Amino acid sequence: MTLTRIDCHFHRGEAAVAETSSYVAINPGQVPGSLVVGGAWAVREGIGSQVASKLALEHFVVGVLKYFDSGKKYEALEGEESPTETSLQVLETAFRSANDAVFNFGTKLSAGGRMSASLIGLVIEGSILAAARAGGGCAYLSRTGEVFPFFEDTPKTGSDPALGYYIGAQSAVAVELASVAVQERDVVFVFPCILTEEQEGRLKEAAQEIDFTLASSCGELCRRVFIEFSGALSFAVASRIGPEAIYLSSPIDQLSA
Numbered sequence: 644m645t646l647t648r649i650d651c652h653f654h655r656g657e658a659a660v661a662e663t664s665s666y667v668a669i670n671p672g673q674v675p676g677s678l679v680v681g682g683a684w685a686v687r688e689g690i691g692s693q694v695a696s697k698l699a700l701e702h703f704v705v706g707v708l709k710y711f712d713s714g715k716k717y718e719a720l721e722g723e724e725s726p727t728e729t730s731l732q733v734l735e736t737a738f739r740s741a742n743d744a745v746f747n748f749g750t751k752l753s754a755g756g757r758m759s760a761s762l763i764g765l766v767i768e769g770s771i772l773a774a775a776r777a778g779g780g781c782a783y784l785s786r787t788g789e790v791f792p793f794f795e796d797t798p799k800t801g802s803d804p805a806l807g808y809y810i811g812a813q814s815a816v817a818v819e820l821a822s823v824a825v826q827e828r829d830v831v832f833v834f835p836c837i838l839t840e841e842q843e844g845r846l847k848e849a850a851q852e853i854d855f856t857l858a859s860s861c862g863e864l865c866r867r868v869f870i871e872f873s874g875a876l877s878f879a880v881a882s883r884i885g886p887e888a889i890y891l892s893s894p895i896d897q898l899s900a
Contacts, residue, residue, distance in 0.1 A: 646884065646885070647676055648885055648887065649884060650883045652865040656875075665683060666682035668681075668880060671710075671711045679707050681703045681704065681707075681762070681765075682762070684835050686779070692757070695749070698741075698760075702741045702745070707766075709736065709740065710737070730766045731766075731773045733773070734764050734820065735775075738775060745760065748811075759778075759810060761776070762776070763775070763835065765782060770825055772823055773820065774821050774822070774833075775818050775819060775820045777808065777818045779835070782821075783846065784829060785832070786830075794819050794821060825884045829885075830850075830882070830883045831883075832880070833880040834872075835876065836875065842871075845868075849868055860883075861883035868881070
């Protein structure tokens, strides 16, 4: 399937929790069917971790743009890389860029381990969706009423950020990766926390009650989920695949007789 349309919906939490996190969604390929979403948040109290989260997201984007500017995207179109490899390599480049930036900054300030953040990213490229996380967060795929998690329920984190599961804690970071081929009417959710069993159950219930043949289905699902979870979320992102669309390169002023 060739992707021609991706709709995104966003939720921003209350100011008290939103201050410690940020997110971004971009189309780095500047073509239909290309999307990158990133979100970062502080993992401990204090200005250091907040700075680390902002720095991580900024350099996540730098890594994404660097990958696309390098020309690898165009090599992939010629068949030198599979779509799966492209999506995963975008995330690998972005997470490496984020970790290097935060770690180097923390080292200069002699704040190694204290300047760390959680980071989650999602790439849709060539009909392949890839997701990655370091330190926390979760992502779910909703397809025809069923809901599937991208990662294990419990992230590989610990009480000590210096363990290396967080962005900036060590010179190398452990990143969990997952990928899947997308289908029309798929909806992907990104959350900056691990959902409880109750929250995950409510997400599944909402997905089963909605008619995904309707154009308004994604918006309805997002409103229900975001409203129900709003008190616990600093942000949330949902992306819906399709339906297929046709884009005109120039407007038609008037029809010919």
